Amino acid sequence: MDLTILYRGPLASCDYDCPYCPFAKRRDSPDQLRTDRAALERFAAWAVAQTGDRLSVLFTPWGEGLVRSWYRRTLAELSRVPHIARVAIQTNLSCRTDWLAECDLGTLALWCTYHPGQTPYDRFLGKCRELTAMGARFSVGVVGFPEHLDEARRLRADLPDEVYLWVNAAEGRTYTDDEAGRWTALDPLFPYSRHPHRSAGLPCRTGESVISVDGEGTVRRCHFVPAELGNLYDGTYRRALGPRACPLALCDCHIGYVHLETLPLYDVFAGGVLERVPAALSGRA
Secondary structure (H helix, E strand, O other): OEEEEEEEOOOOOOOOOOOOOOOOOOOOOHHHHHHHHHHHHHHHHHHHHOOOOEEEEEEOOOOOOOOOHHHHHHHHHHHOOOOEEEEEEEEOOOOOOHHHHHOOOOOEEEEEEOOEOOEOHHHHHHHHHHHHHHOOEEEEEEEOOHHHHHHHHHHHHHOOOOOOEEEEOOOOOOOOHHHHHHHHHHOOOHHHHHOOEEOEOOEEOEOOOEEEEEOOOEEEEEOOEEEEEEEOOOOOOHHHOOOEEEOOOEEOOHHHHOOEOOOOHHHHOOOOOOOOOOHHHOOOO
């Protein structure tokens, strides 16, 4: 079975304090960190044992995972497992990059977000250049606030052409056509993010070939639909897998709507769905 897994454990702490994020500068207690580490190690052991399946895994922590040694170690380990086709993580790239030397860079990928005001521009760009020099596969993006536009333009100019710069529409923000045009000039795919997508009753790969898993192993179709399909570790989720329509009125997050069958994004991002690298750049980013 080919299965894509979006894993989100209990980790909620982050080293940034972005005003648009509810988890900014949140601190996990030592007990919470131990719980997160145990949950991640349990999931990794399960993934390694699934030799009859072909897995792709995207880690989507509420907090910043790569500043924690157990996330770096897990990504390196899973990248070297033959039946894991892709392992990726969303990150602010505040961590060091030397750990990537332990990874299979043909399998590992990074989805990096630049947060102006949270890290010096030159530091973030330097990390991107380190990734490029190592041959790592990654995308880079920003949230489309007006105050981020100049920094985003600067980043687009400084990044190699083969590195995709994506732009997420700011949550709840309505863009005029002129505003949207400025962001689309940087990211030709911004129109997919500009408006929430109608999804009610429409076919979606989540719940069939894509699932969401939390730290306890509870399986849901995606992060945004609370109904449970079973548990990863006792295998009960498997009998629940199958085609199903979306029960929500709208889907406004890329990690959700990318899986809608009514959108062409599996073709747009062929070979790079999890790390958000378009097919036109696959093999070069």
